[in-house]
Amino acid sequence: MEILIAGGGIGGLAAAIACANAGHEAIVLERNREFTEIGAGIQLAPNAFHALDHLGVGSRVKELAVPVDELRLMDGPSGSTITQLALGKEYEAVFGNPYMVVHRTDLYHSLLDACQANSAIKLVTSCSVVGYSQGATYAQVNLEGGENIRADAVLGADGIRSSIRRQLVGDGDPKVSGHTIYRSIVPMEKVPEDLRWNAVTLWAGPKWHFVHYPIASGKYMNLAATVDNQATKPVVGKPACADSVKELFGGLDRQAKRLINLGEGWKEWVLCDRDPIECWTDGRVALLGDAAHPMLQYAAQGACMALEDAVLLGELLKEAAADSVAAALTRYNLIRKDRTADVVHAARYMGAQIYHASGDLAVNRNATFASMTPGDLHSVLDWLHGARPPFIGDREQRSEAEAATGKTQRSSLNAVA
Template identity: 60%
Template sequence: MATILIAGGGIGGLAAAVAAAGRGHRAVVLERREGFTELGAGIQIGPNGFTALDRLGVGHEVRSLAVYIDELRFMDGTTGERVASMPLTGRYRARFGNPYAVVQRVDLYGPLLAACRTSPLIELRERSHVADYRQDAAGVTAILDDGGRVRGDALIGADGIRSAVRARLVGDGEPRVSGHTIYRSVIPMEQVPEELRWNTVTLWAGPGWHFVHYPIGGGRYLNLAATRDDGATRVVTGRPAAREHVLGEFPGLGETARRLLELGEDWREWVLCDRDPVGDWTDGRVVLLGDAAHPMLQYAAQGACMALEDAVTLGDLLDCGAGEFPQRFEKYNAARRERTGRTQLVARAMGELLYHPAGDEALARNRMLSALSDDDLHDKVSWLHGARDFARAAA
């Protein structure tokens, strides 16, 4: 039995711990914060995400907390026109083998955390911020920011977009600032007029902005996320934003969408960041996973799903002794980099080319999307949503 250190106790880190323990290894999760919890509001889970959750043994628990969405709806945010709708029931579920759902982040995190706490092979350590690492032929030492050291046979860096493990392994500096600011709010569903309580993920697209909303928390809340292409250059993380400011950032928003945006309370803002894809996430007995390996913008709604896929793929390769870890990590890296890199670039392109055009470009986009049949739309996402073999390169 080998000891695998995992930097980061988020969704990806816990999933990696479950996967490692499933292969009989001891996993030590080193989380920088005090306590294990997940911040944030809504998260979307595609069929590929549920396939991964089932492989990790927590699919049933997450399903019990999810809201199963009927369709992904794309609206013209200025005219209110419904441009396209992709059904997520019937043929979609039959084709991809699982539903599409939305949850509160804690409802995805909680079952993974429970699985970790009930496993005798998983140790959860809080206030253990991995700042660096050193390795030799026999293993890896995680160096904590307080000077502490933790020894193991391998280290998985699952410590997010500003990963300290990545900083040493890849050394590509700070994340790329997208120039987009997102404003988020969660409100009780009882405050939403009944005629606007749609069981959909709805996106309103406008010139230089878009607005997304969907139910979470078993339908008890409405998650609001409004994004402005404002050229932001400095990182902002969860700063309170005045309601008047948020409403003023979305000029031309149509009547129905404006009604929904005006319901928002206690807004907070983030400036979105990602990184360019890289080909190599390994350094001997050290490997990256999730946002540490391939951070992406939220526009394809696949960040968490990619981390879950990573964990399953890596777990499948850990049926070996510690001496084989470097070679197995290289196989994992080779298996995942094309698919995750493609997803990173698709997410970026969706924000730049699909959601924010104006004028004639917006009209052309609307014509293109409205001409697609249900099957056409399902074909467009089949490489992503329909994946069952996460180690296969994207087609």
């Protein structure tokens, strides 16, 4: 089959590799003039590495990623440690792959290089998709300018403001969370030696939190400071003044403030997500990644979910032919919808109940984490970090079984469709 993929982000490129590995031809249509990603850090949990391994790029990404020693949760105002989860051998043995942080461009270029090296993948730039249409034997994308491109199936990997989703789901603009994130990257030589922690560190405060970790083989420290400032309009990468960032995070402990003070060239984003939906396929057309299930970044799983989507799609498309592709896409949707909805909700929960807690909620949070052993933390994370290809969990299997008996899920899918 020939499969059109709208959007060449992490999800679109991963899907192209998965389609090619399944024996099909993939054409990625990217609206930008070049295939590129913004330069900031991204955390990848073992489930992402399982997906990357499956796609054949795991070892390349691991070469470029930084293995961090631990996840650290700090009490932002007091500077005390709430909990630490070691990410060494024991963690890796439990989950089968490491937890690492990577410069986004390193992850992106590993996927892009694999696409460019694959003759079954065609990459097209300056190509803006505005919608789709389909008939009994084809699906096609409609491009800005009026041209149509026809293939056997269309995958909408065009991000949180997806054009394909606008037509397929029609649920309007994404939901503005009211939270603003400020991001900066600091050369490691500027970071005082006693603060060069090889950890993903999160300082939690009342209605704000601050995260930092090393990226690009430890050459930089990635800073991300988030505040619940009730922002009402989406903002994407607007330059922000360093003094305002310092002021916003004035409640931070002295040590963490030293890092915030190093930030330069801050950019801000107002974070958005969407409520989970049941149905993101329409015949030969399906969504993936942020187009299907955009989430707040608090579980650090948006890209991980896009990679999981791609792997499952590839596995299902291996068995599919032109006359059964719609059924394969429906199955993919059915399998993925509960897990990705759980992650959307988990990310919201983590933001509100853990990262931005104040008063009694913060006291209870600290006490709860203090009582947990590493084994307890592993158990809590297992559903998320422990998933493996083809990413069909127990709940998804139940969902499928219900669908097979004609109960709940499929009828609700149809209702949404």
